[in-house]
Amino acid sequence: MRRSSKGTLVPGAGVSAFVLFLVACATTAAIPQPPSGTSGPQAEDRPTLVVFLIVDQLRGDMLARYSHLFTGGFKRILEEGLNYSNALHAHAQTETSPGHATISTGVFPNRAGVPSNAWRERGEADFHPVYNVVDPGESLVGVPDLPGSSPKVLRRTGLADWVKEADRDARVVSVSAKDRAAVLMAGKAKGEVYWFESRAGRFVTSTFYRSDNPWWLRDYNERGLKEFEKDSVWTSIVPPEAATWSAPDTASFEGNGVHTYFPHRFRAEVTDPDPGDFFFWFEGTPLLDRATLDVALRAMEEEDLGKKAGRTDFLSISFSQTDRIGHGFGPLSREQMDNLLRLDLVLGDLFTALDREVGRGKYIVGFTSDHGVMDNPERIPGGGLRLTEAHRAELGEVLGAAARQAGMRSDLSTADAMLEALEPLDFVGPAYTQDFLGGSVGSDSLAALFQHSYTPGRYGGLLSTYGVEMWWEENVLAWGMPVGTTHGSPYRYDRWVPMALLGPGIEPGVVEEAVRPMDLAPTLAALAGIPFPDDLDGRPLLSRND
Ligand SMILES: [Zn+2]
Structure with missing residues (x-):
């Protein structure tokens, strides 16, 4: 079970500016690594x-x-x-x-x-x-x-x-x-x-x-x-x-x-x-x-x-x-x-x-x-969002209810219950269970990004210890940042x-x-x-x- 982001990953406008620079047609053929002691540059080169x-x-x-x-x-x-x-x-x-x-x-x-x-x-x-x-x-x-x-x-x-x-x-x-x-x-x-x-x-x-x-x-x-x-x-x-x-x-x-x-x-x-x-x-x-x-x-x-x-x-x-x-x-x-x-x-x-x-x-x-x-x-044109303590409280309430629900049902894991509970929150973006990320994510490119971060036994995300990997919507900063900005998103x-x-x-x-x-x-x-x-x-x- 998984949830995809409503955000899209489209090329940004800044790329074109690079094209102003001298364009050379560089070939990018992959090469095998040099077998030891045979090919590759000579020592003096x-x-x-x-x-x-x-x-x-x-x-x-x-x-x-x-x-x-x-x-x-x-x-x-x-x-x-x-x-x-x-x-x-x-x-x-x-x-x-x-x-x-x-x-x-x-x-x-x-x-x-x-x-x-x-x-x-x-x-x-x-x-x-x-x-x-x-x-x-x-x-x-x-x-x-x-x-x-x-x-x-x-x-x-x-x-x-x-x-x-x-x-x-x-x-x-x-x-x-x-x-x-x-x-x-x-x-x-x-x-x-x-x-x-x-x-x-x-x-x-x-x-x-x-x-x-x-x-x-x-x-x-x-x-x-x-x-x-x-x-x-x-x-x-x-x-x-x-x-x-x-x-x-x-x-x-x-x-x-x-x-x-x-x-x-x-x-x-x-x-x-x-x-x-x-x-x-x-x-x-x-x-x-x-x-x-x-x-x-x-x-x-x-x-x-x-x-x-x-x-x-x-x-x-x-x-x-x-x-x-x-x-x-x-x-x-x-x-x-x-x-x-x-x-x-x-x-x-x-x-x-x-x-x-x-x-x-x-x-x-x-x-x-x-x-x-x-x-x-x-x-951000159109405005981004700084999450507040009110958002944190809302998230805590929803997740607490999900955990209690999972505790009463043998057919529902805490991770699945939390994933479902996150769905209606419009400041929450992509979210996946670790079970899902541990398998093949198919053609979901956003899930693949999460898979490349997910490290079993080392839990770096907000809900990782509950079996869920998630991030906020695009252009949203987590609470505790009344000024400045940050990174950490996909x-x-x-x-x-x-x-x-x-x-x-x-x-x-x-x-x-x-x-x-x-x-x-x-x-x-x-x-x-x-x-x-x-x-x-x-x-x-x-x-x-x-
Ligand atoms: Zn930094």
Whole structure:
């Protein structure tokens, strides 16, 4: 028994904007993985570095929207990259962890073992909460009172592991402002993995990876981060004549509802700050992406990343601030526009460093995002909906009655009773029993998305422990969000992301063929001549000879 969404998944209008860019007819023939030791690029031709470049919460239309203003890394991706204008994630629960896990491993989130950012895990007798990469068996190096992180929950290897398997001397570096992004992109490999921890006010790693902090990280935490504290104002770099490309700067449904416009000042927005409060504020500004790049460049330098001929190293950088600013202000906000212009400059500096340190033509880049985002409901033509406590109460009442009814009848399961009860609620969208998702879902493409998220034993959805997977109607945000916006749905706005490949032999252009971000890992592996598992859900989109 199942219920389908009334929402439709139709191509959005933004795709056409990509077509304005130079169109090249790239062939996309799938290739088999190179049999070990026979074919594939000769050792001396291999790229010495494969790079995953992730921007958290970058919806598929966002780059085209501001493309005329970019001068740095986004400009380079759009002009020199092979851009896939129709890249959609293929799972329903579009959150940071499953997004990174599917990109990293090349399989659907359920096979990677990461259905959501947090879940309840079935234990011997009950369910216990799991926050994906947090591992109470480890601690943060130098911050022993905070739990560490590890990829223990990950059930699959990723590109970082394949790089290591191909050459055990290969170096792996993964950096992000978020633990889950840094850890999941590094697969199960024990590489150099660093992320920002606002509670400690510094970049950290976990005892899973190493027992001490490298000298350069201590140095950066003590000196580099201090520079940001001196200048605790987020000003706008949006050119005044371009400002109307974003929504108006002042909006009651942004930020904290009061400080919704530029400039954003730490001392005005956090009254009476305690020591350490600066880094919680800092975590909501674009400045943290700049710091993330700083740390990645230091790690690259220390590891001699991409500098050894005949060896292919791995680098992942996941820039988190687009997500945090998108949650706070919305994708169309002036703040997000400013953030993207700043990130364009950060990415430009990254490409400059890669050209200088590794060499143009020596590295390949796979660029994408872990998920998109819904517009703030107030900015959706026709209006979206913020659910309220009244909606929550109505839902609770209906589900409570369903559970009681199922308890009195031997022929009705709680899951089936709840599914029936959800039907009349017009703010509830697709809903399926786990029994249904555990079988063949046939031609129901929406059900297939839920199937790719549903991970038996790991319950990440609102009603998962009752045997039901569901989401809201399109353009509806759950209660508890009086401002800002979020993602997490199976709808196009949350699944559609930019995706591009850059590197030697890759012709610039735009491909409109439907692809998935999980195709990137096998594609990068194929381009680098690195063997990868033959049971992936993603597929290589290019070979070296295309
Ligand atoms: Zn998010």
